Amino acid sequence: MKKPSRNCDPVIVSRFFDKELDPADNASVDRHINSCPSCRKMFDDLKTLSRQVRTHITGRCDTDHASIEKSLLETICKKKTPFRERVKEAVLAKKVWIPVIAAASLLLVFFTVFQSPGVTEPSAIIASLSGDVSSVVIIETPRTRQTILWFNEEFNPERLDL
Amino acid sequence: MKFGKRFFLFFLLFSTLGALPQVWAGPIIHINIKTLLSLQDAGPSSPQIKSLTQEYRSVLRYSSYKLLSQNRLNLKLNESGRVSLPGNRIMNITLKGISGNRASLKLEIYKKNRKIFQTVVQLRNRSSITVGGPKYRGGDLLFNIFNYF
Numbered sequence: 001m002k003k004p005s006r007n008c009d010p011v012i013v014s015r016f017f018d019k020e021l022d023p024a025d026n027a028s029v030d031r032h033i034n035s036c037p038s039c040r041k042m043f044d045d046l047k048t049l050s051r052q053v054r055t056h057i058t059g060r061c062d063t064d065h066a067s068i069e070k071s072l073l074e075t076i077c078k079k080k081t082p083f084r085e086r087v088k089e090a091v092l093a094k095k096v097w098i099p100v101i102a103a104a105s106l107l108l109v110f111f112t113v114f115q116s117p118g119v120t121e122p123s124a125i126i127a128s129l130s131g132d133v134s135s136v137v138i139i140e141t142p143r144t145r146q147t148i149l150w151f152n153e154e155f156n157p158e159r160l161d162l
Numbered sequence: 163m164k165f166g167k168r169f170f171l172f173f174l175l176f177s178t179l180g181a182l183p184q185v186w187a188g189p190i191i192h193i194n195i196k197t198l199l200s201l202q203d204a205g206p207s208s209p210q211i212k213s214l215t216q217e218y219r220s221v222l223r224y225s226s227y228k229l230l231s232q233n234r235l236n237l238k239l240n241e242s243g244r245v246s247l248p249g250n251r252i253m254n255i256t257l258k259g260i261s262g263n264r265a266s267l268k269l270e271i272y273k274k275n276r277k278i279f280q281t282v283v284q285l286r287n288r289s290s291i292t293v294g295g296p297k298y299r300g301g302d303l304l305f306n307i308f309n310y311f
Contacts, residue, residue, distance in 0.1 A: 121286065122286075123285065123286050123289035123290060123291060124283045124284065124285045124286065124289065124290075124291035125264070125283065125284040126281060126282075126283055127266070127281075127282040127283060127284055128280075128281060128282045129280075129281045130279075130280050130281075131271075131277070131278050131279035131280055131281075132276075132277075132278050132279075133278060133279055133295075139221050139222075140221075141217045141218075141220050141221055142220055142221075143217065143220060144217060146217050146289070146290060146291075146292065147283075147291045147292070148218075148221065148222075148291075148292045148293075148294060149281065149283075149291060149292065149293045149294070150293075150294050150295045151279055151293070151294075151295040152295055153273070153278060153279075153295055153296045153297060
């Protein structure tokens with residue numbers, strides 16, 4: 001460790017203040033500070049600065065961050081976002097599009113598959129048939145399975161009963 | 163929110179009240195009968211029956227279809243409705259019942275007060291059956307019977 005010189009060294013005074021010197025140097029510098037007004041002033045200035053910094057930090061640390069956070073959260077919760085704003089935010093967030101598209105796809109599939117029984121079964125089932133007609137033909141259209149009942153109106157002495 | 167709740171309650175109340183007469187009166191079926199004349203001429207088909215004629219063209223060989231008349235019937239269970247048809251013909255339709263998505267209809271065709279044809283069909287809801295064949299003015303008559311309930 002370098003010994004403090006007679007030409008007062010602010011670094012040594014600062015290290016003395018921070019208690020970074022070994023005991024021998026510490027005793028030597030202590031004696032010098034007590035005898036040298038310039039170094040004494042430097043030491044006092046350092047003490048004052050340190051005190052001020054400590055006081056400031058302690059002052060700031062006294063702040064109740066938890067209460068501030070709580071108060072802020074309460075304010076935010078109390079402030080209701082208007083419905084229109086919420087909808088706008090939801091739409092702009094784009095998160096809403098995924099469920100909307102999924103729901104639309106499901107509905108489309110449902111209405112396509114389950115709501116078109118016309119393709120799977122004929123429009124009409126003939127339960128019984130009778131009359132004074134010569135012939136009857138039952139036709140079904142290929143696309144929508146519409147039933148067509150075609151009869152020949154010409155009188156037939158042999159009555160048709162099906 | 164309060165308005166929404168009130169609106170919903172009123173909607174529920176009115177829809178319930180609106181449905182009550184139908185529940186008391188039993189099922190009602192709405193029938194639409196289109197009378198068409200199919201011809202082998204080069205004339206144009208009626209534009210009102212475009213989708214119907216497209217279906218007919220896939221199985222019948224006529225060049226044109228003309229809409230002669232249209233009639234509506236609202237029938238309750240076991241109630242009959244009568245429709246006048248061309249050539250002194252009459253069609254009598256009776257609702258015999260509703261089972262699932264099909265209505266059981268009795269169709270009778272009379273010519274000069276003589277019953278010439280009778281059938282009972284189970285017609286799917288929002289579907290139609292076409293009865294055809296009677297001759298009229300150089301063509302054949304088609305009766306398209308559409309129902310919904």
